[in-house]
Amino acid sequence: MSYYQVKSLEQYFKHYNKSIREPRKFWDKIADENFTWYQKWDKVVEFDMQEADVKWFLNAKVNITKNCIDRHLAKRGDKTAIIFEPNDPKEEAQHITYNELYDRVTKMANVLKDQGIKKGDRVCVYLPMIPELAVTVLACARIGAVHSVIFAGFSASAVTTRVLDSQCKLVVTADGGYRGNKTIELKSIIDEALEKCDCVEKTLVVKRTNSPVKMKEGRDEWLQPLLDAAQPNHVAEIMDAEDPLFILYTSGSTGKPKGMLHTTAGYMVYSAYTFKNIFNYEENDVYWCTADIGWITGHSYIVYGPLLNGATTVIFEGVPSYPDFGRFWEVIDKHKVTQFYTAPTAIRSLAKENWEWVDKYNLSSLKIIGSVGEPINEEAWHWYNDHVGKKKSPIVDTWWQTETGGIMISPIPFVTPTKPTYATLPLPGVQPVLMDERRNEIEDNQVVGSLCIKFPWPGMARTIWGDHQRFKETYFTAYPGKYFTGDGALRDEVGYYRITGRVDDVVIVSGHNLGTAPIEDAINEHPAVAESAIVGFPHDVKGNALYGFIILKESGEDRNRENLRKEINEHISSHIGPIAKLDKIQFVSGLPKTRSGKIMRRILRKIAEGDFSNFGDTTTLLNPEIVDEIKNERL
Numbered sequence: 110m111s112y113y114q115v116k117s118l119e120q121y122f123k124h125y126n127k128s129i130r131e132p133r134k135f136w137d138k139i140a141d142e143n144f145t146w147y148q149k150w151d152k153v154v155e156f157d158m159q160e161a162d163v164k165w166f167l168n169a170k171v172n173i174t175k176n177c178i179d180r181h182l183a184k185r186g187d188k189t190a191i192i193f194e195p196n197d198p199k200e201e202a203q204h205i206t207y208n209e210l211y212d213r214v215t216k217m218a219n220v221l222k223d224q225g226i227k228k229g230d231r232v233c234v235y236l237p238m239i240p241e242l243a244v245t246v247l248a249c250a251r252i253g254a255v256h257s258v259i260f261a262g263f264s265a266s267a268v269t270t271r272v273l274d275s276q277c278k279l280v281v282t283a284d285g286g287y288r289g290n291k292t293i294e295l296k297s298i299i300d301e302a303l304e305k306c307d308c309v310e311k312t313l314v315v316k317r318t319n320s321p322v323k324m325k326e327g328r329d330e331w332l333q334p335l336l337d338a339a340q341p342n343h344v345a346e347i348m349d350a351e352d353p354l355f356i357l358y359t360s361g362s363t364g365k366p367k368g369m370l371h372t373t374a375g376y377m378v379y380s381a382y383t384f385k386n387i388f389n390y391e392e393n394d395v396y397w398c399t400a401d402i403g404w405i406t407g408h409s410y411i412v413y414g415p416l417l418n419g420a421t422t423v424i425f426e427g428v429p430s431y432p433d434f435g436r437f438w439e440v441i442d443k444h445k446v447t448q449f450y451t452a453p454t455a456i457r458s459l460a461k462e463n464w465e466w467v468d469k470y471n472l473s474s475l476k477i478i479g480s481v482g483e484p485i486n487e488e489a490w491h492w493y494n495d496h497v498g499k500k501k502s503p504i505v506d507t508w509w510q511t512e513t514g515g516i517m518i519s520p521i522p523f524v525t526p527t528k529p530t531y532a533t534l535p536l537p538g539v540q541p542v543l544m545d546e547r548r549n550e551i552e553d554n555q556v557v558g559s560l561c562i563k564f565p566w567p568g569m570a571r572t573i574w575g576d577h578q579r580f581k582e583t584y585f586t587a588y589p590g591k592y593f594t595g596d597g598a599l600r601d602e603v604g605y606y607r608i609t610g611r612v613d614d615v616v617i618v619s620g621h622n623l624g625t626a627p628i629e630d631a632i633n634e635h636p637a638v639a640e641s642a643i644v645g646f647p648h649d650v651k652g653n654a655l656y657g658f659i660i661l662k663e664s665g666e667d668r669n670r671e672n673l674r675k676e677i678n679e680h681i682s683s684h685i686g687p688i689a690k691l692d693k694i695q696f697v698s699g700l701p702k703t704r705s706g707k708i709m710r711r712i713l714r715k716i717a718e719g720d721f722s723n724f725g726d727t728t729t730l731l732n733p734e735i736v737d738e739i740k741n742e743r744l
């Protein structure tokens with residue numbers, strides 16, 4: 110495959126400039142040379158960024174799984190497609206070849222069809238990190254069903270909201286899942302979630318933990334017997350370039366999660382192109398991304414990107430600290446991993462432990478190491494570079510989002526000189542711009558601004574499921590004609606980008622994108638709570654942690670504060686998931702509000718950070734006296 114791989118910085122700039130001058134020609138060539146199509150496109154791109162309408166590869170016909178699996182069979186049938194590394198190191202790893210993957214995906218596709226799933230139907234996938242997760246995702250794509258993977262750490266009510274929003278017809282889940290020394294009872298979470306979901310007709314259950322489960326007559330079925338009876342071949346559905354491929358929920362600044370919709374051809378081209386360029390994949394490499402397939406990183410860089418390139422991709426069921434802090438490094442050594450892609454939060458938590466955990470293992474197979482999900486701080490960057498990369502494997506600090514579908518800004522390994530904490534330069538085809546407070550584009554270097562993208566790229570989300578208006582308002586209205594990322598960034602003297610963090614009401618905690626609004630909504634449902642405001646504050650392992658300012662109802666005022674704190678966190682756990690728990694909860698008698706009733710989060714953020722120096726303009730506050738009270742009682 111060609112994908113315009115660049116070998117020098119000079120070549121990068123050449124390709125970059127070409128990609129900007131002639132974007133249509135650039136993407137046309139990539140799409141043309143690297144995939145198998147039933148029918149090619151009439152037009153490369155059509156867009157109206159004001160209206161948030163974007164289409165790529167118009168009228169092309171394709172099936173992404175033909176590109177992920179079938180076309181590799183002649184040359185790579187016996188090559189390992191997936192290495193499954195179980196939670197428990199004593200359980201044997203599985204090696205699934207491309208031939209076997211074909212069998213498993215086509216059988217699963219036939220099972221889904223037998224259950225009445227048709228092109229365009231939505232299927233919810235709520236599975237732990239086991240091969241069935243990738244197989245189910247691909248089986249959906251095979252028959253043109255739209256997969257909606259929900260991270261298996263989400264609680265029942267979070268599942269309900271998502272299943273209802275996209276009106277899923279079928280759910281694929283497991284009896285339970287292993288994570289470190291914990292077992293998560295997934296089937297009982299699904300049972301609770303589905304009590305309120307009339308749209309779901311069937312649930313297929315994978316046996317993983319052998320936990321006892323209830324099977325609802327007429328709705329629930331064990332998956333394995335159905336697979337055993339299914340045929341291992343299936344003619345892939347012919348999909349239009351813009352047919353929906355999947356929905357993936359991400360938090361927004363209002364309570365309801367946003368179902369980001371990705372479509373077929375553009376996402377395929379973009380995930381494949383970025384994987385190849387950022388990870389320099391070569392034929393016998395073993396690539397490992399530690400994310401969960403429940404997030405976009407797993408979609409694009411465990412499943413689609415690697416398989417589109419005929420790669421060997423590792424699926425790891427466990428956690429970095431189980432059975433001990435050497436697990437990541439043991440797995441790299443065991444499978445001779447060549448590209449390793451993880452999150453700053455994992456790096457920081459491991460960097461706190463003795464580095465001998467790393468040095469015990471042979472990491473000489475590594476060629477490239479990557480970081481994703483949040484800004485990587487200087488200390489973590491150096492630890493990763495020194496102890497894992499041994500100063501020879503470049504760090505690719507990759508900036509992107511659920512909405513972008515794939516990596517947008519990142520060093521190209523062995524080409525772009527890395528710089529700690531900098532995601533560096535845009536990929537060819539990507540046009541970032543920084544905007545100032547007056548909403549003008551900033552042309553100079555050595556500046557900060559709001560990060561926007563001014564020309565469409567094939568991997569971008571096309572809409573929010575069922576709410577195009579919200580899509581337009583969230584991403585295309587603040588800076589008309591441009592896609593607004595929600596991030597702030599700095600551009601240095603040579604044009605390198607450093608992402609400084611969110612400029613909206615989203616907080617990234619341990620690499621998880623959490624909207625403060627849904628957490629507030631959950632807290633406010635607690636009977637003792639009158640009102641709440643959540644902000645992020647810096648945390649040395651998680652990157653950010655959550656600080657809650659909570660006003661109690663009169664009925665709650667004489668309750669024991671410690672018990673209340675516990676209850677509120679349990680409430681959040683059961684409404685959203687344990688990842689959204691608050692590190693600090695301060696009970697306050699009021700919140701700083703503007704005359705129009707808007708909470709001034711800027712002030713709360715400063716208080717949470719412990720920075721009392723400059724609260725900015727507080728003249729618009731209705732109740733300025735509250736600021737001192739909150740400040741004096743800060744935890």
Ligand code: WT7
Pocket residue numbers: 359404405406480481482483484485506507508509510511512532594595596608609610611617620621622
């Ligand atoms: C937000 C998107 C990208 C897939 C995983 C997260 C932050 C992501 C970086 C990075 C600094 C980063 C941004 C972005 N982010 N990567 N390399 N450096 N910040 O996807 O859940 O949609 O979150 O994650 O704030 O907007 P997501």
